[in-house]
Structures are given as C-alpha cells and as structure tokens.
Amino acid sequence: MPVISAPHDFNEGRLFVDLEPIFGCPLYLKCEGFNFAGSIKLKAANEMVASAERDGILKPDSILVESSSGNLGVALSMIAASKGYEFLCVTDSRCNLSTRLLMEALGSRVHIVADPDENGGFLGTRVEYVRSLCASDSRYVWLSQYTNPGNWRAHYRTTAQQIARHFPSLDVLFIGTGTAGTLMGCARYFRQWHRPVRIVAVDSVGSVAFGGEPGRRMIPGLGMSMRPPLLDESYVNEVIRVEEAETIRTCHRMARRGFLFGGSTGTVVSGATEWLSRHDAQDITAVAIAPDLGERYLDTIYQTNWLQDLYGDQILDPDEMTATVRTEESAPREPDRRPQP
Numbered sequence: 346m347p348v349i350s351a352p353h354d355f356n357e358g359r360l361f362v363d364l365e366p367i368f369g370c371p372l373y374l375k376c377e378g379f380n381f382a383g384s385i386k387l388k389a390a391n392e393m394v395a396s397a398e399r400d401g402i403l404k405p406d407s408i409l410v411e412s413s414s415g416n417l418g419v420a421l422s423m424i425a426a427s428k429g430y431e432f433l434c435v436t437d438s439r440c441n442l443s444t445r446l447l448m449e450a451l452g453s454r455v456h457i458v459a460d461p462d463e464n465g466g467f468l469g470t471r472v473e474y475v476r477s478l479c480a481s482d483s484r485y486v487w488l489s490q491y492t493n494p495g496n497w498r499a500h501y502r503t504t505a506q507q508i509a510r511h512f513p514s515l516d517v518l519f520i521g522t523g524t525a526g527t528l529m530g531c532a533r534y535f536r537q538w539h540r541p542v543r544i545v546a547v548d549s550v551g552s553v554a555f556g557g558e559p560g561r562r563m564i565p566g567l568g569m570s571m572r573p574p575l576l577d578e579s580y581v582n583e584v585i586r587v588e589e590a591e592t593i594r595t596c597h598r599m600a601r602r603g604f605l606f607g608g609s610t611g612t613v614v615s616g617a618t619e620w621l622s623r624h625d626a627q628d629i630t631a632v633a634i635a636p637d638l639g640e641r642y643l644d645t646i647y648q649t650n651w652l653q654d655l656y657g658d659q660i661l662d663p664d665e666m667t668a669t670v671r672t673e674e675s676a677p678r679e680p681d682r683r684p685q686p
C-alpha cells in the first residue's frame with residue numbers, strides 16, 4: 346500500500362489494458378492517466394523541475410512559466426503547489442475548460458492566447474508570449490518542454506522500462522507525438538535493448554510534426570504546428586497519421602466498453618489497430634501508450650453537439666454514441682432512439 350506526502354510521488358506505471366476483446370487484434374494499452382495530475386505529463390514535469398532545482402535555475406522566488414495545451418500545465422500546477430512555487434500556464438483556446446479550471450483550482454494563473462500563428466496553430470503565439478514574459482522579469486523560469494532533454498529522459502527512465510519489464514518480447518510500440526518527449530525517450534531506450542523493436546510514431550492529420558500540410562486540429566495533446574525540436578527521426582521506423590474523425594470513433598468504441606480515454610489515446614489506438622490490420626499480427630507483441638483518461642474531454646469528444654458542429658452529423662453511427670445531447674433551449678428532448686442494450 347503506497348503512502349505518500351507529495352502528490353507527484355504516486356504514479357501507477359504497471360497498468361495495461363488488453364484491447365483484443367474490443368478491436369480483435371493483439372494490442373496492449375499502457376495507461377498513463379492514473380496519478381494526481383491525470384496524465385503522462387507528470388513524468389516530464391517531475392524530471393524537468395527536479396533538474397532545474399539541481400542546476401540552481403529554480404529558486405524559492407522563481408515563477409514557473411510554461412506553454413502547454415493543458416496536461417503539462419496541470420502537472421506543473423500540482424508540483425508548483427506542492428513545492429511552493431508560483432506557476433503561470435500559457436495555453437490557447439483549444440485547452441479544455443475542465444483543464445483550465447483544474448490549473449486554477451491548484452492555485453496557478455492561466456493565460457489564454459487567441460491569435461493563431463502562421464501554421465494555423467497557437468504554438469508560435471504561446472511561445473512568443475512566454476519569451477516576452479521572461480524578458481520582462483528575471484524571476485520567470487521557462488522549463489521549455491519543447492527543448493528540455495528532461496522531457497524525453499523521463500520516459501527513458503520510466504515509461505520505456507515499465508514496458509520492457511512487462512513485455513520482454515515486445516515487437517512494436519505505438520507512441521503519439523506532441524513534443525516527442527515520450528517518443529524519443531522510449532525510442533532511445535529500445536534502440537539499446539536486447540531485441541529490435543519497431544517504433545511507430547502516431548500523429549494527427551493537420552500536424553506538421555513530421556512534415557506535411559498544416560490543417561485544423563481540435564483535439565489537444567497530439568500533433569504540433571512546428572517540427573518538434575526534440576524529434577530525431579532516425580529513431581522512428583514509421584509514422585502514421587490519423588484523421589480526427591477516426592480518433593473520435595475509436596474513443597467512442599472504447600467508451601462503449603467502459604474505457605473512457607482521452608483524445609490522443611483514440612488517435613494512437615486508431616493508428617495502431619489500422620497498422621495491425623495491415624500486418625500479419627498473429628504473433629506480434631504490440632503495445633500502445635494512452636497518455637490520459639477521458640474525463641477532461643466530456644464537453645468535447647464525448648459531447649454530441651461539439652462533435653456534430655465540428656465534424657458533421659455523420660461523425661458517429663447511432664450505436665457508437667456514448668455522448669449525451671446538450672439542448673440549447675429548454676425544449677423537451679427528443680426521445681432516445683438509440684438501440685438499447
């Protein structure tokens with residue numbers, strides 16, 4: 346029984362879900378949402394803060410500032426509250442409301458940028474704002490998840506080893522890409538392992554992380570509107586790009602079986618099952634990484650109006666729907682015509 350006194354001291358790293366009963370292909374999903382920050386970003390936040398403290402960059406009067414689509418912001422909010430630092434998160438309008446409220450509940454300030462950068466994303470605008478803050482006051486400390494080696498090192502030291510321990514005959518690992526911290530930490534670890542592991546990066550259509558055309562992306566976490574500075578493609582065997590509509594269908598398919606995961610998990614699982622369907626998967630040991638859980642996405646991915654406004658009425662078959670209908674007026678609701686179990 347673990348007993349902790351700091352919230353970042355607990356992180357369940359041993360949980361895998363066997364997705365074969367849902368998708369009919371051999372795939373294990375490593376769940377990274379079971380900690381007090383609710384996501385994989387706790388690992389990167391822990392490592393980056395600890396090394397900034399060791400290097401004397403973080404001092405008692407420092408103000409942490411970071412650009413984040415949400416999850417790193419929550420993790421840093423939690424650590425900052427626990428250690429007594431101030432924290433300002435710079436995010437954008439795609440950040441879920443619940444994620445913003447979480448950061449504020451933990452005592453952080455949140456700044457939301459609204460102007461897109463030249464790639465149609467918000468990253469450039471967010472980073473520019475962080476830079477201007479740091480130039481204006483020397484107490485600001487920017488850990489910079491996009492360039493900080495602590496981001497990938499966290500996964501080299503923890504995520505990759507947890508997978509290796511449970512799956513000594515691992516053949517293929519599917520990893521979603523945002524900053525590429527998870528991808529690079531795991532890829533570097535398995536490059537030195539006792540057997541070759543195929544590293545498959547999963548990105549969303551519209552992201553320019555691996556090149557390609559920028560496009561609209563509404564699901565936070567995965568994808569970048571620039572090339573991730575941490576990315577070294579020589580460690581990546583393959584890249585799969587997933588449409589957001591597929592991400593959503595996959596999330597709902599898992600939710601119908603009781604597993605409520607976040608958007609990027611839908612992307613990674615969708616890419617992985619598509620890859621496995623193209624290969625003779627019978628004897629393959631495959632693992633995918635689920636960065637967070639679904640509760641932060643109840644008003645987006647799991648909300649019918651949001652889905653239909655953005656992706657059209659046909660986004661889900663009626664029997665795939667797990668979302669509830671939010672009516673704008675107080676008019677009585679249509680009876681539920683979905684097939685009942």
Ligand SMILES: Cc1ncc(COP(=O)(O)O)c(C=O)c1O
Pocket residue numbers: 384386414415416417521522523524525526527528565566567607609610636637
């Ligand atoms: C929900 C979610 N999925 C995936 C990622 C991508 O992870 P990484 O930044 O390590 O590439 C993030 C990063 O913020 C995330 O919040």
